[in-house]
Amino acid sequence: MSMTEQxxxxxxxxxxxxxxxxxxxxTRLAIAGRGTKQGIGRPxxxxxxxxxxxxxxxxxxxxxxxxxxxxxxxxxxxxTALLAQNRQMLAxxxxxxxxxxxxxxxxxxxxxxxxxxxxxxxxLSHGAVRDHALGIxxxxxxxxxxxxxxxxxxxxxxYDLPRMLAGSFGTLAVMxxxxxxxxxxxxxxxxxVVFGLDPASAARAMSAAMGSSCEVSGAATLxxxxxxxxxxxxxxxxxxxxxxxxxxxxxxxxxxxxxxxLMPFGAVEVLDEAASRAFWVLVRDALPFAGTAPRALxxxxxxxxxxxxxxxxxxxxxxxxxxxDWAGGLVWALMPDEAARAADVRAALAxxxxxxTLLRGTPEARAGAVFQxxxxxxAALTARVKAxxxxxxxxxxxxxxxxx
Amino acid sequence: xxxxxxxxxxxxxxRRAQIIAxxxxxxxxxxxxxxxxxxxxxxxxxxxxYKQMPLVVVLPQTTEQVSRVLKYCHAGGIRVVPxxxxxxxxxxxxxxxxxxxxxxxxxxxxLDIDYANRCAVVQPGVTNLGITRAVEHEGxxxxxxxxxxxxxxxxxxxxxxxxxxxxxxYGLTTNNVLGVEMVxxxxxxxxxxxxxxxxxxxxxxxxxxxxEGLLGVVTxxxxxxxxxxxxxxxVLVGFPTSEDAGDCVAKIIAAGIIPAGIEMMDRDxxxxxxxxxxxxxxxxxxxxxIVELDGPEAECAHLLEEVSRIAAACNSSTLRVSRTExxxxxxxxxxxxxxxxxxxxxxxxxxMDGTIPRKQLPLVLTRMRELSARYGLRVANVFHAGDGNLxxxxxxxxxxxxxxxxxxxxxxxILRLCVQVGGVLTGEHGVGVEKRDLMPEMFDxxxxxxxxxxxxxxxxxxxxxxxxxFPTLHRCAELGRMHVSxxxxxxxxLPRF
Numbered sequence: 001m002s003m004t005e006q007x008x009x010x011x012x013x014x015x016x017x018x019x020x021x022x023x024x025x026x027t028r029l030a031i032a033g034r035g036t037k038q039g040i041g042r043p044x045x046x047x048x049x050x051x052x053x054x055x056x057x058x059x060x061x062x063x064x065x066x067x068x069x070x071x072x073x074x075x076x077x078x079x080t081a082l083l084a085q086n087r088q089m090l091a092x093x094x095x096x097x098x099x100x101x102x103x104x105x106x107x108x109x110x111x112x113x114x115x116x117x118x119x120x121x122x123x124l125s126h127g128a129v130r131d132h133a134l135g136i137x138x139x140x141x142x143x144x145x146x147x148x149x150x151x152x153x154x155x156x157x158x159y160d161l162p163r164m165l166a167g168s169f170g171t172l173a174v175m176x177x178x179x180x181x182x183x184x185x186x187x188x189x190x191x192x193v194v195f196g197l198d199p200a201s202a203a204r205a206m207s208a209a210m211g212s213s214c215e216v217s218g219a220a221t222l223x224x225x226x227x228x229x230x231x232x233x234x235x236x237x238x239x240x241x242x243x244x245x246x247x248x249x250x251x252x253x254x255x256x257x258x259x260x261x262l263m264p265f266g267a268v269e270v271l272d273e274a275a276s277r278a279f280w281v282l283v284r285d286a287l288p289f290a291g292t293a294p295r296a297l298x299x300x301x302x303x304x305x306x307x308x309x310x311x312x313x314x315x316x317x318x319x320x321x322x323x324x325d326w327a328g329g330l331v332w333a334l335m336p337d338e339a340a341r342a343a344d345v346r347a348a349l350a351x352x353x354x355x356x357t358l359l360r361g362t363p364e365a366r367a368g369a370v371f372q373x374x375x376x377x378x379a380a381l382t383a384r385v386k387a388x389x390x391x392x393x394x395x396x397x398x399x400x401x402x403x404x
Numbered sequence: 405x406x407x408x409x410x411x412x413x414x415x416x417x418x419r420r421a422q423i424i425a426x427x428x429x430x431x432x433x434x435x436x437x438x439x440x441x442x443x444x445x446x447x448x449x450x451x452x453x454y455k456q457m458p459l460v461v462v463l464p465q466t467t468e469q470v471s472r473v474l475k476y477c478h479a480g481g482i483r484v485v486p487x488x489x490x491x492x493x494x495x496x497x498x499x500x501x502x503x504x505x506x507x508x509x510x511x512x513x514x515l516d517i518d519y520a521n522r523c524a525v526v527q528p529g530v531t532n533l534g535i536t537r538a539v540e541h542e543g544x545x546x547x548x549x550x551x552x553x554x555x556x557x558x559x560x561x562x563x564x565x566x567x568x569x570x571x572x573x574y575g576l577t578t579n580n581v582l583g584v585e586m587v588x589x590x591x592x593x594x595x596x597x598x599x600x601x602x603x604x605x606x607x608x609x610x611x612x613x614x615x616e617g618l619l620g621v622v623t624x625x626x627x628x629x630x631x632x633x634x635x636x637x638x639v640l641v642g643f644p645t646s647e648d649a650g651d652c653v654a655k656i657i658a659a660g661i662i663p664a665g666i667e668m669m670d671r672d673x674x675x676x677x678x679x680x681x682x683x684x685x686x687x688x689x690x691x692x693x694i695v696e697l698d699g700p701e702a703e704c705a706h707l708l709e710e711v712s713r714i715a716a717a718c719n720s721s722t723l724r725v726s727r728t729e730x731x732x733x734x735x736x737x738x739x740x741x742x743x744x745x746x747x748x749x750x751x752x753x754x755x756m757d758g759t760i761p762r763k764q765l766p767l768v769l770t771r772m773r774e775l776s777a778r779y780g781l782r783v784a785n786v787f788h789a790g791d792g793n794l795x796x797x798x799x800x801x802x803x804x805x806x807x808x809x810x811x812x813x814x815x816x817x818i819l820r821l822c823v824q825v826g827g828v829l830t831g832e833h834g835v836g837v838e839k840r841d842l843m844p845e846m847f848d849x850x851x852x853x854x855x856x857x858x859x860x861x862x863x864x865x866x867x868x869x870x871x872x873x874f875p876t877l878h879r880c881a882e883l884g885r886m887h888v889s890x891x892x893x894x895x896x897x898l899p900r901f
Binding site for chain 2: 063064086130146159161163165187212249252253304371
């Protein structure tokens with residue numbers, strides 16, 4: 001294996017030149033920001049790494065228009081701090097992958113976040129990273145810069161490439177600029193908690209809450225073996241939690257409504273604002289599984305009612321530790337060791353529908369299918385789409401699928 | 405009407421009888437329509453100025469039939485134009501002389517309502533409002549509400565990424581669809597997404613939603629259902645200037661309030677609406693805002709106070725808060741009737757659909773008045789103020805020679821203006837044929853080539869809805885070439901346009 005060469009990119013012209021040159025010579029590139037998510041996806045074998053961390057800076061922020069544009073290498077912390085000054089936020093609640101990879105929290109870039117489309121608990125009510133993508137400038141595998149979308153909220157001019165490129169793991173184009181919709185930070189928040197629900201009851205309780213008009217913006221269930229690790233855990237029981245956010249009078253009113261919705265499932269306790277914030281950071285960043293590398297860690301999206309039951313099944317059959325976010329629709333499953341058990345995980349998921357991603361694994365485990373394998377027609381279409389943006393296969397080759 | 409459509413393929417026209425016979429074998433009974441009189445209802449969509457009789461109309465009922473029809477057309481090099489309810493305001497479903505018009509109206513069943521997972525699986529011919537009607541007895545609804553929702557279908561909504569008046573808070577179609585089943589032009593069936601969040605793999609669902617029927621034919625849609633808010637209340641605010649109204653919207657949002665809807669109307673639109681429905685709109689204001697808040701009663705009450713305070717600080721001259729549901733609906737009645745109301749003022753009108761950064765509204769309105777004077781045509785404006793989507797209605801008389809061309813030129817100038825101030829050509833109506841030739845105002849050749857290559861990945865012969873969205877048809881082989889030598893793009897200093 002040859003040495004990997006690092007190329008530092010500090011403006012769009014350099015980015016175009018670097019990709020065009022690689023396209024001309026067929027040189028395979030890895031695309032990196034601050035490198036915090038390099039452990040996600042299939043391992044790369046490339047000759048050159050494009051380091052975009054110097055392609056940085058917020059170029060447009062108009063709080064009253066709810067819009068922000070930044071270069072791909074801009075640190076996420078810089079963006080969230082700027083938004084916080086105006087009491088605004090990235091509503092999709094970006095996951096910080098640092099802790100589960102044994103790295104510091106608070107690192108990572110906008111480009112990396114966009115490429116991985118890793119949304120947190122508020123995905124449930126406010127949508128994913130991709131739902132907030134308004135526009136991009138990017139360089140495709142052809143070494144050509146192109147733009148799509150815009151800076152306005154409502155736009156159907158041409159194909160929606162910004163949303164399509166979100167979550168494409170740098171395999172289609174290298175982002176230069178990303179424009180996002182931003183939203184006001186809720187004035188306050190609190191979390192209602194029901195203890196001791198079994199997985200099926202937790203699924204029903206979360207469904208009841210989401211099927212009410214209480215505007216729950218986070219719903220998660222942690223089985224006892226996970227919940228007991230929280231320092232403030234009251235006893236050895238499961239925790240099912242529901243977040244309410246908004247203006248104080250609204251949160252108060254919805255608390256009363258939600259308590260009556262949850263009453264049939266058990267006694268309800270309230271976590272105040274500070275405790276609520278801490279709880280949802282724990283769920284967002286999968287903190288119960290921090291420090292467990294190199295054990296294989298799965299992130300599974302499925303129908304919400306199926307999640308808690310699937311989690312239990314993975315525990316019983318494979319010895320996994322699991323918990324659910326997104327009202328049950330997101331299952332985090334930590335395997336007992338480095339073996340990913342991909343076939344078993346996907347077989348357990350199959351009856352419910354959805355997709356399982358090996359978010360963390362050893363290089364050997366990740367050499368298999370990290371992302372849910374595609375049915376034949378869709379796989380062929382996906383390969384054609386890849387080729388249309390990157391005909392020579394130079395951008396993060398094989399990161400999503402082998403040979404693509 | 406001088407509309408350039410792709411030249412008809414003579415060899416296809418010559419085979420018409422055979423094509424009709426072959427398609428009749430795939431879709432038996434009354435599923436194939438080929439007599440001119442019976443095809444008449446399909447010759448145009450919501451843009452009735454454009455008319456074209458299709459080669460034949462096919463109305464399949466099953467995914468398998470769609471698959472076989474498309475496979476047949478792909479094998480024979482026959483163009484296909486998909487159609488939902490035909491309510492497009494951009495000519496997206498305009499037929500082609502040599503093309504099969506694939507009507508999806510018979511796909512009109514709701515397949516599953518899954519309240520526990522808050523989604524519904526429906527066929528594409530179900531109307532937008534039909535989804536809400538099917539679930540409202542349980543207190544649920546489907547959020548995007550284009551004004552044609554009584555007639556437009558969810559399949560068409562997927563094609564156009566339809567919006568409505570509540571998009572700032574509740575999103576567009578793309579934010580509310582979880583999955584689709586679709587058929588490619590080859591007849592291959594693919595499923596994207598499902599009942600779970602995030603479709604997985606490359607987000608091709610994002611590409612398909614809003615693709616105006618150019619990428620595939622959707623045969624099933626899984627939509628997200630939401631619980632209806634407890635209450636909705638609206639406040640009607642008049643302002644002496646559009647600047648004040650725009651300022652008020654900015655300050656509401658800066659205060660952290662995301663209303664369910666914020667609509668603005670200008671003096672001409674207010675007058676037309678009031679004359680039509682008589683709901684008590686103030687007539688002595690330059691701009692009228694309808695701000696709707698929804699959620700728990702306590703939240704609405706709290707925010708109505710906030711909004712009223714902000715409006716007063718922005719020089720509002722009149723302010724009314726809805727006290728009853730009837731009154732709230734009254735506030736909306738005028739806005740919702742704005743198009744027909746304007747229609748009464750003039751034999752014809754052209755509805756534009758640009759989006760602008762909201763702060764540019766005063767400038768855009770001023771320039772529009774100048775253009776109005778120059779063209780000698782009146783224009784009334786309704787504006788989805790929350791998301792910047794502007795609907796100028798240009799009044800004209802098609803019976804006056806040259807006036808329609810003048811109205812179209814005026815409309816094109818307005819859209820150019822939208823792009824110049826940082827906006828886009830279309831916020832929710834789609835590019836279709838109407839704005840197709842303006843695409844270079846917003847995108848350069850490289851931008852368009854990247855989009856058209858995506859089309860090639862789905863449809864290598866360009867048979868699905870050609871002549872829509874893109875001003876120039878390119879062969880996929882030509883688009884696919886890489887013009888790279890020695891690590892340099894050719895002519896790096898040459899301006900691209």
